[in-house]
Amino acid sequence: MDAPNCDVLVVDDEPDTLLLARRILEMDKYTVKTAANGMEALDMIRKGIALPRLILLDIMMPKGDGWYVLEALKKDEHLKTIKVTIFTVKAFTKDYDKAKALGADSYITKPFRGEKLLEHIREKLK
Ligand SMILES: [Mg+2]
DSSP: OOOOSEEEEEEOSOHHHHHHHHHHHHHTTOOEEEESSHHHHHHHHHTTSOOEEEEEEOSSOSSSOHHHHHHHHHHOTTTTTSEEEEEESOOSHHHHHHHHHTTOSEEEESSOOHHHHHHHHHHHHO
16 A cells, blocks of 8 residues: 555545544544545545555445445455554444454444544554
């Protein structure tokens, strides 16, 4: 992969979640880009518009869900090193297991607390 051009790409189909996550991460001076669905995220990444160090990835989205994005990235030699944190309301063991099997680095469930999100991202990007 080329050099990252942002710290975090937040991918979520809920505009309020995108805005909130962006505000929280920017409080800690992280550079943030956002995408409203999986297809948009993959397009931004493949075109180099967003080359993040970490992707905060919702699962349930129209136009390319999180599983699809995660699989596509991990299959790609150039993109598989991008860290992926699943960011979802899905909180069953089968979902955690699936995320792990597909190569996700970590998992945060929604609703989330700002402090927790920041702690998590700090740990992953230190
Ligand atoms: Mg969603």
